[in-house]
Amino acid sequence: MLYRELLKESQSRIKKRGEYVNSYSPNQLFVAGAKWMLDFSTLPKFKENRYSKRTIQCYGLGKYGLCISSTILYLALINEITILDFFIAIFFFYFIESHLVFVFPLLIDNQSSPLKKSILMAYKIGLPKVFINILPIAGYMILGLFKVRKPFYNWHIGCGAIVIWYENEI
Numbered sequence: 001m002l003y004r005e006l007l008k009e010s011q012s013r014i015k016k017r018g019e020y021v022n023s024y025s026p027n028q029l030f031v032a033g034a035k036w037m038l039d040f041s042t043l044p045k046f047k048e049n050r051y052s053k054r055t056i057q058c059y060g061l062g063k064y065g066l067c068i069s070s071t072i073l074y075l076a077l078i079n080e081i082t083i084l085d086f087f088i089a090i091f092f093f094y095f096i097e098s099h100l101v102f103v104f105p106l107l108i109d110n111q112s113s114p115l116k117k118s119i120l121m122a123y124k125i126g127l128p129k130v131f132i133n134i135l136p137i138a139g140y141m142i143l144g145l146f147k148v149r150k151p152f153y154n155w156h157i158g159c160g161a162i163v164i165w166y167e168n169e170i
Helices: 002-016 024-041 053-076 083-100 103-108 114-125 127-145 153-169
Strands: none
Touching: 002 024, 002 053, 002 103, 002 127, 024 053, 024 083, 024 114, 024 153, 053 083, 053 103, 053 153, 083 103, 083 127, 103 114, 114 153, 127 153
16 A cells, blocks of 8 residues: 555554544553554454563664664764755664664554564565655644644554555565
């Protein structure tokens, strides 16, 4: 599926279910997101997820730590930073994100080795296709943060799109 279809399907599911969280606790950010993704998913539900809240939080910090580190490393290696360099740095962030896009769906699906499996899924789908889908979904999510009344609404739609993508790929 392409990003347009994924976002449209996610919007449809959210409208039907009315599931939306308007705020997060910073120390439970990834745990709350994973719980929401589990509730949003049509995957078979498990009575108890194998991963602890701490493990989910660590995966989230590790995933985005790698993405941010790649961005910072690129910028640190440049003598004179230009506007183009910021776009290239964003490319590095999303290049890493493209490999790890399915980490949270794999976690909520109780899969072992979610980092490895996410990378394998990305390559099976085709990294260019994953990258091309990730960028507009991410842009949609980030732009939504500027909506004063519902800053996380687009974020939920984007996360839902990733869950739907995962469901379709497995």
